[in-house]
Amino acid sequence: MTRARAAKLLTAAALAASFGLVALRTRRPAMPEGPPAAARAQTPGDAVYAMLEAARAGDVEAYLNTLAGDQADLAARTLRETGLAEFRAALQRSQRGVKGIALRELEDLGGERRRIHAEYVFEGRNEAQQIGLVRRGGGWKIESVAAASPVSPAVPYGAPVR
Numbered sequence: 522m523t524r525a526r527a528a529k530l531l532t533a534a535a536l537a538a539s540f541g542l543v544a545l546r547t548r549r550p551a552m553p554e555g556p557p558a559a560a561r562a563q564t565p566g567d568a569v570y571a572m573l574e575a576a577r578a579g580d581v582e583a584y585l586n587t588l589a590g591d592q593a594d595l596a597a598r599t600l601r602e603t604g605l606a607e608f609r610a611a612l613q614r615s616q617r618g619v620k621g622i623a624l625r626e627l628e629d630l631g632g633e634r635r636r637i638h639a640e641y642v643f644e645g646r647n648e649a650q651q652i653g654l655v656r657r658g659g660g661w662k663i664e665s666v667a668a669a670s671p672v673s674p675a676v677p678y679g680a681p682v683r
Contacts, residue, residue, distance in 0.1 A: 562587070565635045565654040566624045568661035573622070576612040581605060584612060589655055589662035618643050620678050627651065635661075640672060644679055647672040 562568035568587055575583035581600065588596055600608045621642040628636040633656035641648045649672045653665035 562660040562662070565626060565637050565652075565661045568654055568663055569624060569637060569639065569652055572663055573616075577616040579609040579613045581609050581612065587663055589657050590664035592664050592666060593662075620644060633657075634664075641669070642674070642678050645677065647674045647678075 562571055572584060572587040575581075575587060585593065585596055585600070603611070619641060623640045623642075625638050626635055627638040630636055630653070635654050637652045637654065639650045639652055641650070648669040650669040651665075651667040652663055654661045655664045656662075
């Protein structure tokens with residue numbers, strides 16, 4: 522894999538991680554001391570928030586612990602190809618500009634799999650994305666992240682209320 526392709530894949534993975542940190546910080550209480558957040562992902566939404574929190578903090582180990590399957594393989598391969606410093610920086614860059622996130626469980630895929638619809642709010646635009654999760658080791662992990670697509674919000678972020 523070329524460095525440019527690795528960078529694109531890392532950017533796509535990081536973008537998936539980036540879109541909820543502001544909401545995470547304002548809508549979720551602080552995580553209590555104890556096992557890593559990924560180990561406590563009691564709901565699919567918890568896993569998404571843990572991934573976003575780890576990306577914002579540049580905590581590569583915690584970020585990788587939120588992933589499973591192909592998504593974990595892709596992130597590990599990208600980390601090997603780009604190196605720790607660039608991977609961490611890309612995770613943190615992916616958080617810039619995010620104003621909030623809305624999650625809703627879209628579909629029960631049967632057994633231990635779920636799909637969540639995430640809508641990320643930026644100034645001037647929104648993006649929607651499907652995130653696939655699987656229950657592993659007593660918690661939920663992210664196993665797939667679809668490409669984000671633009672969404673036209675009914676009221677853009679920052680618009681004056683009338």
